[in-house]
Amino acid sequence: MTAAPARRWAYEALYKSETMGQDPRIFLEELWEEGEAQASDRALASALVQGVWREKKVLDARLSPFLRGPLDLPVRIILRMALYQLLYLSRIPPRAAVHEAVELAKAYAPRAQGLVNGVLRSFLRRHPSPRLNLPVEEAFPQWLVAKWHEELGEGETRALLEALRRLPETVVRVNRRKATLEEVRASLLAQGVEVKEGKLFPKEALRLQRTRGLRRLEAFQKGWIAVQEESSMAAVAALDPQPGERVLDVAAAPGGKATSMAEKMGDSGEVVANDSDRERLRLVEENAERLGLKNLTYTSYDGRHLPTEWAASFDRVLADLPCSGLGILHRRGDLRWRKTRDQIPHLQRLQKEILQGVLPVLRPGGVLVYSTCTVSRPENQKVVEFLTEEMDLQLEDLRPYLPPALREEPSAPYGWVQLLPHRHGTDGFFIARLRKGDLP
Numbered sequence: 252m253t254a255a256p257a258r259r260w261a262y263e264a265l266y267k268s269e270t271m272g273q274d275p276r277i278f279l280e281e282l283w284e285e286g287e288a289q290a291s292d293r294a295l296a297s298a299l300v301q302g303v304w305r306e307k308k309v310l311d312a313r314l315s316p317f318l319r320g321p322l323d324l325p326v327r328i329i330l331r332m333a334l335y336q337l338l339y340l341s342r343i344p345p346r347a348a349v350h351e352a353v354e355l356a357k358a359y360a361p362r363a364q365g366l367v368n369g370v371l372r373s374f375l376r377r378h379p380s381p382r383l384n385l386p387v388e389e390a391f392p393q394w395l396v397a398k399w400h401e402e403l404g405e406g407e408t409r410a411l412l413e414a415l416r417r418l419p420e421t422v423v424r425v426n427r428r429k430a431t432l433e434e435v436r437a438s439l440l441a442q443g444v445e446v447k448e449g450k451l452f453p454k455e456a457l458r459l460q461r462t463r464g465l466r467r468l469e470a471f472q473k474g475w476i477a478v479q480e481e482s483s484m485a486a487v488a489a490l491d492p493q494p495g496e497r498v499l500d501v502a503a504a505p506g507g508k509a510t511s512m513a514e515k516m517g518d519s520g521e522v523v524a525n526d527s528d529r530e531r532l533r534l535v536e537e538n539a540e541r542l543g544l545k546n547l548t549y550t551s552y553d554g555r556h557l558p559t560e561w562a563a564s565f566d567r568v569l570a571d572l573p574c575s576g577l578g579i580l581h582r583r584g585d586l587r588w589r590k591t592r593d594q595i596p597h598l599q600r601l602q603k604e605i606l607q608g609v610l611p612v613l614r615p616g617g618v619l620v621y622s623t624c625t626v627s628r629p630e631n632q633k634v635v636e637f638l639t640e641e642m643d644l645q646l647e648d649l650r651p652y653l654p655p656a657l658r659e660e661p662s663a664p665y666g667w668v669q670l671l672p673h674r675h676g677t678d679g680f681f682i683a684r685l686r687k688g689d690l691p
Contacts, residue, residue, distance in 0.1 A: 257292040261299035280464040304584035325360040387412045394592045414672035415581045420458040423476040430475040438470045450676040451481040451654045474541045479507035482680030486622040487511045495520045496566040504531035506538035513544045525550045555608035563614045574623035578679020621683045631681040644685040
């Protein structure tokens with residue numbers, strides 16, 4: 252026998268990810284494009300890839316008592332995959348997880364078949380009920396757990412950590428200039444995609460599962476949909492761009508918010524999509540072209556040093572700035588163990604410097620939306636304090652601009668909201684709306 256297709260795909264994607272330093276989901280989609288794949292196999296492969304990628308530090312720690320020395324990369328990946336199934340995938344019997352691991356070893360590490368079998372059986376003898384006693388705090392760096400305990404409290408932190416361990420759905424925005432929500436839903440269902448309506452924007456967003464790669468979908472190819480999480484859509488709603496205005500997206504790549512603004516403006520006025528990374532800026536252009544949008548222009552400036560000729564020329568500015576990314580740890584398996592507490596003060600300084608560079612290009616009376624994809628007071632509420640106390644901006648009531656599900660947030664009348672995965676079903680995302688004072 253040979254290993255099941257789902258596990259072979261998962262192994263190959265994870266191996267390429269480790270050796271090439273890229274997101275394993277990229278390689279998984281490439282493998283799917285090479286031939287037909289059953290929906291159940293795609294689902295298992297995706298769960299294994301994302302789960303092992305996210306939890307590899309936990310998996311390595313639990314494997315280490317059963318190892319006598321370092322492992323070659325193929326063996327380590329095979330053991331991680333097997334242990335992930337034992338610990339997290341309750342529908343897979345332990346004997347099946349062990350058997351499939353040995354089959355993978357036959358194909359990718361023939362000399363290690365006995366080692367793989369022995370390590371996993373030893374683990375099961377010591378942990379006959381391996382899915383028990385898995386404290387969620389174990390899956391995150393201790394400094395982060397302590398930080399959130401301090402900022403959010405113990406109960407809120409536990410709920411947040413639990414939410415960040417679950418596999419996220421793919422969320423898309425419907426390009427209503429090209430198709431209706433019903434047309435998009437029908438197209439997706441016809442291609443075997445599981446579709447649910449958005450939680451914050453049920454008339455604009457769809458949540459997808461079993462996509463088998465977005466680029467293969469008719470709705471994607473025709474420009475009917477764009478990948479954009481609903482928390483990001485809420486930031487655009489808070490900005491409320493109007494037809495005919497000139498709007499700046501300071502850090503625009505990969506383009507979800509910039510193209511959303513262009514659509515809301517009726518493809519009129521001008522959206523300046525700026526990003527300091529020229530390569531990533533190309534993603535914005537590709538998205539706009541696919542969506543059929545013409546009112547975007549593209550620039551690549553460091554947000555701290557924008558052109559002097561832009562002074563007071565923008566009606567609205569969206570500053571979704573570089574941050575620690577702690578609100579998207581469920582989407583970015585590589586971030587959890589790469590981030591450190593020491594990085595946060597540096598990021599806060601960078602955010603302030605960019606905002607100081609951006610404010611001169613906003614006209615008097617113009618609107619600034621500051622947002623991040625993190626849950627971190629120094630990068631969120633403290634930066635807003637800087638804007639109001641040192642840069643003389645005024646917070647504005649967010650309730651008129653937010654979807655109904657967010658209008659009851661206690662902080663919304665005061666100009667900001669912190670979205671949390673366990674409360675709102677979105678990424679962890681911070682949004683503040685501020686207005687620049689008029690000339691005296």
